[in-house]
Amino acid sequence: MSSVSSVRNRPTRDETRQRLFEAAAQVFEERGIGAASIEAISEAAGFTRGAFYSNFASKEELIIEMLEDHVEQTVQRNLELLDRHRDPVDFVTALRAVDRSQQDPLGRSPLLHMELILFVARSERHRPELAKRLRARRAVIAEIIATTNQASGHGDLVDPSWAGMLLALEDGFRLHRLIDPATTPADSFLRAVTELQRAIGLGPA
Numbered sequence: 714m715s716s717v718s719s720v721r722n723r724p725t726r727d728e729t730r731q732r733l734f735e736a737a738a739q740v741f742e743e744r745g746i747g748a749a750s751i752e753a754i755s756e757a758a759g760f761t762r763g764a765f766y767s768n769f770a771s772k773e774e775l776i777i778e779m780l781e782d783h784v785e786q787t788v789q790r791n792l793e794l795l796d797r798h799r800d801p802v803d804f805v806t807a808l809r810a811v812d813r814s815q816q817d818p819l820g821r822s823p824l825l826h827m828e829l830i831l832f833v834a835r836s837e838r839h840r841p842e843l844a845k846r847l848r849a850r851r852a853v854i855a856e857i858i859a860t861t862n863q864a865s866g867h868g869d870l871v872d873p874s875w876a877g878m879l880l881a882l883e884d885g886f887r888l889h890r891l892i893d894p895a896t897t898p899a900d901s902f903l904r905a906v907t908e909l910q911r912a913i914g915l916g917p918a
Contacts, residue, residue: 730768732758734779738818742825746776746832776829777842783819783826784846788853790816795857799864802910804857809903823899827887851876879906 724732736758740749751772755765769775790811798807819826833839854876862873883902890897898904 726768729758729760729764730778730782733760733765733768733775734782734818737775737779738822738825741828742822746828773833773836773839776833777839779819780826780829780833780843780846783817784849786817786820788849791853791857795860799860801861801865804861805903805906805910809900823887824891827884827891830884847880850880854879 733754737749737754740753740757744753749772751762751765754772754775755762758764765775769778791808794807794811795804798804813821819829830843833843855873858873858876858879882905886897886901886905890899890901
């Protein structure tokens, strides 16, 4: 019976990966990405190096998979919000109300998200991986714009091709907050979107 119980209590592969993601985020924030070792990440997760290497070939691969997991969760969450809030003003209000504490490690820490992006961007070999994630993020923003345009009843107030501009705006605010958090509030991007809505005739004057 005890052997059966131990098998049942063994974490699944997804659970192991999520624990490693959480541990890596903790170690990255405490020690910095460059100084964080696989041993420290494994120990923080409560695993051996063998468990780490059975899931990731390197620290760089772990980081890329963390970014992939974050994009997948963000896309899914935004599409679920869009399904419930198709009006553009309602959608932004719903985004403001999202509880970051319930998100993945990079959702909880946009600054760490930006640091990981910059870390991977230094590697020419890994930049195509980042490009795939940027395209996925742009695609969901374009879908949000198209859907909220239709629901607004005002025609194409915002061109879906602006998706890249809005994504660059969001990443720019994250970078500014990384450099100067005192003058860059956490909700700077959503404030900017709200002002854009006012400028094009949506939302309160």
